[in-house]
Amino acid sequence: MVTFLVFVVVFGGMIFIHEFGHFIVARFFKIPVEEFGFGIPPRAWRFWRNKGHLIIGGKTVVIPSNYDLPFDWQDGLYEEANATVDEIDGKLVLRSIELVRAEKMFQPAQPAVEVKDDLSLKAEYLAENAIAPQPAKPVKAVVPGAMALSGALSEIEAGMEWTINWLPLGGFVRPRGENDPNVPGGLAAVNPWKRLAVLVAGPFMNLLTAVIVFSIMVSQSGFPVEGSVKVNEVIKNSPAEQVGIQMGDIVHSINDKLVTSPDQMIALVKSTLDKPAEIVLERNGKMITVHVTPLSSRLATNQGALGVGMDFPTRPATTNEILIGGFKQTGAQALGLLSIPFGLIRGTIAPGEARFVGLKGIYDFFGSAIQRDTESRAAVVPVTPPTGGEPAGNTTPASQLPTNYVLGLIAMLSVSLGVFNLLPIPALDGGRILFTLPEIIFRRRIPTRLENTINSVAFLLLIGLMIVVNAMDFINPVQLP
Numbered sequence: 001m002v003t004f005l006v007f008v009v010v011f012g013g014m015i016f017i018h019e020f021g022h023f024i025v026a027r028f029f030k031i032p033v034e035e036f037g038f039g040i041p042p043r044a045w046r047f048w049r050n051k052g053h054l055i056i057g058g059k060t061v062v063i064p065s066n067y068d069l070p071f072d073w074q075d076g077l078y079e080e081a082n083a084t085v086d087e088i089d090g091k092l093v094l095r096s097i098e099l100v101r102a103e104k105m106f107q108p109a110q111p112a113v114e115v116k117d118d119l120s121l122k123a124e125y126l127a128e129n130a131i132a133p134q135p136a137k138p139v140k141a142v143v144p145g146a147m148a149l150s151g152a153l154s155e156i157e158a159g160m161e162w163t164i165n166w167l168p169l170g171g172f173v174r175p176r177g178e179n180d181p182n183v184p185g186g187l188a189a190v191n192p193w194k195r196l197a198v199l200v201a202g203p204f205m206n207l208l209t210a211v212i213v214f215s216i217m218v219s220q221s222g223f224p225v226e227g228s229v230k231v232n233e234v235i236k237n238s239p240a241e242q243v244g245i246q247m248g249d250i251v252h253s254i255n256d257k258l259v260t261s262p263d264q265m266i267a268l269v270k271s272t273l274d275k276p277a278e279i280v281l282e283r284n285g286k287m288i289t290v291h292v293t294p295l296s297s298r299l300a301t302n303q304g305a306l307g308v309g310m311d312f313p314t315r316p317a318t319t320n321e322i323l324i325g326g327f328k329q330t331g332a333q334a335l336g337l338l339s340i341p342f343g344l345i346r347g348t349i350a351p352g353e354a355r356f357v358g359l360k361g362i363y364d365f366f367g368s369a370i371q372r373d374t375e376s377r378a379a380v381v382p383v384t385p386p387t388g389g390e391p392a393g394n395t396t397p398a399s400q401l402p403t404n405y406v407l408g409l410i411a412m413l414s415v416s417l418g419v420f421n422l423l424p425i426p427a428l429d430g431g432r433i434l435f436t437l438p439e440i441i442f443r444r445r446i447p448t449r450l451e452n453t454i455n456s457v458a459f460l461l462l463i464g465l466m467i468v469v470n471a472m473d474f475i476n477p478v479q480l481p
Contacts, residue, residue, distance in 0.1 A: 003367040006406070008168055011362060012039070014206060014414055015170020018421070021205030022198055023173045029194045031187050032157050032176040039165035040172070052159030054094070057151020061085055061092045063159055071099055073156040077184075081153050084146045095146055155184075169359075179452050181445075188448065192439040199429045199436070206418030207330060213411040215326030217404050222314025223321045228252075229265050230313040231281075233376065233403055238298070238307020243290040245308060247376070250282040262310045269294045269306050301479045309403070333415040358470030361478045362413070368480045369405035376403040426458035 016038070026033055037043070052063035061083065063069070069076065076099055083097040165171075175198070177186015187195060231249045234241050251259045254268040255278055269277070273296040281288045294305035317325065343349030357365070422430040432455070439445045 003363065003370055006370060007363050007366045010366070010406075010410055011359075011413070012169045012171075014209065014410070014417055017205050017209055018202040018417060019171045019173045021201035021203075022175070025198045025201035026173070026175050026187065029190065029197070030185075031190060031194070031198070032185060033160045033173055034158070034176050035161045035163060035172075035174040037163045037165050037172045037174070038168075040167035040169055041165045043163050044166050045164045046161050047164060048162040050159040050162075052157045053155075054097075054153055054157070055155040056081055056083055056097075056149050056153050058154075059092060059149060059151075061094050061149065063094050063157075065159070067094065067159070069097065069156075069158055073158050074183075075099070076153050077156050079153055080151065082148065082150045084148055086146060092147075092149075100150075179448070179455075181448055192436045192445075196433060196436050196440070199433050200422075202429055203418040203421045206414045206421070207334070210330045210333065210411045210414040210418065211323075211326040213326075213407055213414065214329040215322050217407050217411070218317050218325035218329075219322045220404060223317035223325065224312035224314055226312050227260055228313055229259050229262055229310050231308050232311050233309030233372070235303060235307040235309075236375075238303065239292045239295060239305075240307045243292045245279070245281065245290060245292070246283065248283070249288075250313060251310070252280040252282050252287065254279050262312070265310060273305055329411070330415055333412060334419050337416060337419050355472070355478075356465075356469040357478060358466065358473045360470065360473035364473075364478060364480060365409055366406070369409045372405045373403050425462075427455045427462055428458075431455065431458065 019036070023033055023036055049066045049068070051065050052067075054061050054063060080100040081097055082100060084095045085092040086095055087093075175187040177183025177188050179188055180186060181188040183189055187198060229251045231240075231245060231247055231251065234245055234247055251265060253259055254265065255272065257268060259265045259268065273294050276291050276293050279290050279292060281290065292306065296305060298305050298307065340349060340354050344351065344354055421428050422433075424430045424434045426432075426434075435446050435451050
């Protein structure tokens, strides 16, 4: 249950943060957003609608919160309407409204050679006929104090809906006119620089989240001091545990070769697979020697031949080091992800190590991370070396040296989500950014119909890929340490 709750909150939260980035930038540029949904449709409940506004007969009227217009804004825009309003604090507030369903004078008398959408025809009609606003007048017969307005609806913003949807993973933002440049004030109609900013904002928020999480980890674990290697985890039933290696030990040498970095230690361990190795450790100022045999059989299950987690020793980090560390680790993770295809081509990365992981795989990772963090905080680490007989009884709680696998996983997934969405793949943010660049560089826009078709086909292909990836999580589960 704990794993499920953490998975839903964290994974859903990362997607929500991504969509929130799109939302805040769209609103910054005054692009109307029609819906902000928690979860993935179908819709379960619309719990709020923001205030909106409309312009009728040249007068701005506030649409109250949770007021639903009796028509879609697309149907009402540029139509004649009758409304009743109240004047509150100097503002006109909508009470009721209805469209005047008379003959549509904007319809051309002869078939037009150029095909135009309904809203374009309406806009042209209003521009040519310059409909003058009618003055407000009291309507005593309706409700005392109300006023009547009538005229053309030249602008409608119905107010953003906040919804809860049935699939509790992430969320979505539905800006007005996302794929239709003919919608006035919509996303596709604004200049390309604004569209670019809205599209980049989602992945940027994911990468910013990773920077924050990595910074938290640096503040907790300290700033790395290069030149030596510290054991920060010992896996249960591993060769390292069996010979008494403990969290907090400093690895001095392996087979008389000085250890100065985690990468070097990994190389030295692999050079002694299935053979006894002499490891010299420093523990509480004393040098301890252990003999251990790293097992090649453990590599197949991603447990590590020796069964330890390692890193540089740390010292308390300054504020600048915390922030710099967050940015550096986020950048390193992003570069690592982008280098995977080149590693596969060169053969330095095995195909199994670069496979996609679906929801079940991510859920399993969270389960493993929660378990390892819990064990590192609950275990008791002997202080006296096991080679001298039974521990003398002096013990130190492992909570003094806690692991941060859950935080690390959150940061890694945030980087993955941000980088993946920036890839120039149609239907993703990166693909939409790619379609925006010709308009910025060459002042020529790719035909909207072609762009929407490519994005739709790519979206279907991505759905198919997701189905295959999630099926593989059950057929061939990822091996966890």
